[in-house]
Amino acid sequence: MAPIHIDETTGSDTTGTGAPDAPYQTLAYAVFKSATDATFLTRKDASATYDEPTQSSLKKAKKGAEGLEKKRKKAEELAEKSAAAKGEEREKRDRQLEESKKIVLEEDPALATAIKSKIGSLVPLRTKRVRVRGWVHRLRDQKDIKFIVLRDGTGYLQAVLSGKVAQTYDALTLTLESTVELVGQLQALPEGKTAPGGHELIVDYWKILGSAPGGEDAFTNRVNEKSDPSIQADLRHLVMRGETASSILRLRAAMLSAFREVYARHNILEVNTPCLVQTQVEGGATLFKLDYYGQPAFLTQSSQLYLETCLPALGDVFCVQESFRAENSHTRRHLSEYTHLEAELAFIDFDELMTHIEAVICETVDSLLANPATAALIKQLNPTFEAPARPFLRLSYVDAIAWLNEHGITRPEEDAEGNAVKDESGQVKMVAHAVGDDIAEAAERQMTDIIGKPVFLHGFPAELKAFYMKKIPGSSGKHLFTESCDLLMPNVGEIVGGSMRIADAEELFAAYAREGMDPSPYYWFTDQRKYGTCEHGGYGLGVERFLAWLANRFTVRECSLYPRWPGRATP
Numbered sequence: 001m002a003p004i005h006i007d008e009t010t011g012s013d014t015t016g017t018g019a020p021d022a023p024y025q026t027l028a029y030a031v032f033k034s035a036t037d038a039t040f041l042t043r044k045d046a047s048a049t050y051d052e053p054t055q056s057s058l059k060k061a062k063k064g065a066e067g068l069e070k071k072r073k074k075a076e077e078l079a080e081k082s083a084a085a086k087g088e089e090r091e092k093r094d095r096q097l098e099e100s101k102k103i104v105l106e107e108d109p110a111l112a113t114a115i116k117s118k119i120g121s122l123v124p125l126r127t128k129r130v131r132v133r134g135w136v137h138r139l140r141d142q143k144d145i146k147f148i149v150l151r152d153g154t155g156y157l158q159a160v161l162s163g164k165v166a167q168t169y170d171a172l173t174l175t176l177e178s179t180v181e182l183v184g185q186l187q188a189l190p191e192g193k194t195a196p197g198g199h200e201l202i203v204d205y206w207k208i209l210g211s212a213p214g215g216e217d218a219f220t221n222r223v224n225e226k227s228d229p230s231i232q233a234d235l236r237h238l239v240m241r242g243e244t245a246s247s248i249l250r251l252r253a254a255m256l257s258a259f260r261e262v263y264a265r266h267n268i269l270e271v272n273t274p275c276l277v278q279t280q281v282e283g284g285a286t287l288f289k290l291d292y293y294g295q296p297a298f299l300t301q302s303s304q305l306y307l308e309t310c311l312p313a314l315g316d317v318f319c320v321q322e323s324f325r326a327e328n329s330h331t332r333r334h335l336s337e338y339t340h341l342e343a344e345l346a347f348i349d350f351d352e353l354m355t356h357i358e359a360v361i362c363e364t365v366d367s368l369l370a371n372p373a374t375a376a377l378i379k380q381l382n383p384t385f386e387a388p389a390r391p392f393l394r395l396s397y398v399d400a401i402a403w404l405n406e407h408g409i410t411r412p413e414e415d416a417e418g419n420a421v422k423d424e425s426g427q428v429k430m431v432a433h434a435v436g437d438d439i440a441e442a443a444e445r446q447m448t449d450i451i452g453k454p455v456f457l458h459g460f461p462a463e464l465k466a467f468y469m470k471k472i473p474g475s476s477g478k479h480l481f482t483e484s485c486d487l488l489m490p491n492v493g494e495i496v497g498g499s500m501r502i503a504d505a506e507e508l509f510a511a512y513a514r515e516g517m518d519p520s521p522y523y524w525f526t527d528q529r530k531y532g533t534c535e536h537g538g539y540g541l542g543v544e545r546f547l548a549w550l551a552n553r554f555t556v557r558e559c560s561l562y563p564r565w566p567g568r569a570t571p
């Protein structure tokens with residue numbers, strides 16, 4: 001019989017075989033693995049020669065081998081026991097399942113008629129027998145009692161299933177996200193216990209309306225907090241069932257209602273503007289173009305121009321409309337389609353415009369905080385949120401450039417084509433800001449985060465802004481400054497862009513010419529200046545950005561029902 005090899009340095013007890021090219025590491029393991037009449041050759045390391053082991057080392061190794069054998073037996077016994085236990089468990093479960101099929105639940109006609117209710121309306125129905133329908137949000141077994149947390153969009157309800165109702169086949173195989181009808185008595189919670197709404201349903205009858213899969217295809221296997229962001233995006237329809245995602249959407253709805261309330265109080269009328277348009281507002285580079293019965297058309301970038309036409313007909317107006325931007329921005333604050341809250345006000349000046357924007361925002365926040373349900377949503381999503389103090393800081397564009405330079409916030413140097421200039425080591429060259437520079441997102445964010453409260457940046461150079469903006473009266477020289485403002489919020493950056501509009505027809509024609517725009521498709525916009533012009537101004541607020549600020553979300557993508565960004569239009 002060939003001798004078994006052991007190399008105490010390079011050998012291995014896990015991958016070795018005892019052959020000369022695959023020695024074991026320890027003599028004890030070699031003895032444990034080999035036949036009783038085996039012979040052994042050991043060496044300290046590859047530089048030494050193989051020798052037979054001494055009698056004493058062989059004796060010691062045999063003792064070691066006995067220990068290893070004992071361990072092996074013990075592990076084997078344990079494995080057998082656990083397999084038996086598992087088998088028993090499975091058998092018990094199978095038996096239970098078989099038994100459960102015999103249990104048929106029927107609603108007891110002798111009990112009081114159950115009142116059908118949504119979860120959110122249950123408080124006045126305590127002590128009554130009620131019927132609710134919804135999705136199984138959470139599921140917990142405690143001994144023979146089943147606890148279900150049911151969700152129906154109006155709230156969450158804890159339901160307790162015990163006795164026969166917890167023993168049916170449907171009860172034993174119930175899965176998360178299944179839809180069920182639960183009937184039972186609604187009871188206030190005993191002292192010291194907590195559950196949503198402060199009550200629980202003691203179920204006496206229930207049935208499945210639509211069962212969700214278990215096993216591989218179970219809901220929690222498809223989405224969970226650790227899922228990859230692109231999977232979460234593909235499964236947005238499932239993700240939004242979660243508590244955080246649905247709370248954001250709920251707050252969004254409350255926020256839009258609050259804005260509408262505030263506008264109504266200010267006598268500003270809601271209008272609905274078209275999505276399909278044939279004019280641009282914010283520059284041709286971000287237009288989604290489409291074929292409209294053979295004519296070129298676009299998805300709207302902003303409803304502003306239409307709102308302006310409403311002033312003589314309806315007075316001050318606002319709209320909540322989707323805006324579309326075909327920009328290749330993958331930042332956390334850009335969407336390709338976003339909800340745009342825009343308003344237009346007649347016979348105001350620039351100072352009044354900024355005061356109005358501030359009022360609308362603060363009154364909306366106050367109204368949300370005054371409502372206990374929405375205040376609770378804000379607390380849940382953004383526990384340290386505080387309503388911003390008024391008045392908001394106002395900082396002119398020129399002062400902002402100086403502020404950036406004082407704080408050492410630089411910008412990438414650009415060549416004539418707008419590409420970043422790199423130094424010899426390939427690093428982007430950073431330079432100080434100068435009047436005329438666009439304040440880029442990164443610098444703007446740094447500035448807002450340092451200032452730590454809302455800031456109105458105002459008076460941007462005309463060359464950085466859209467064609468319709470009114471010049472600051474008397475502005476002349478190298479840079480013409482406009483009556484424009486961006487409202488910046490900590491953590492998000494710009495949430496509102498607004499300005500006074502050109503009221504004078506001549507000035508507007510000059511603006512069309514400067515931007516190389518053909519005035520003819522804008523005849524209806526120009527007519528505003530012809531038939532009774534007025535000083536007016538307005539603004540657009542990004543709903544998702546406002547919500548990202550209010551709910552402290554990392555990205556606007558979390559603040560949209562089905563967000564669209566470059567490459568993503570699914571689901």
Ligand code: 4AD
Nearest residue numbers: 302304325334335338342495496497538539540542
């Ligand atoms: O600054 P913007 O481009 O201004 C306008 O469109 C004006 N015509 C609005 C008006 O005066 N009626 O956009 C206004 C706001 C921004 O401050 C930002 O909050 C949001 O719209 N916004 C976007 N939000 C998400 N994704 C994008 N790609 C956005 N672009 C603008």
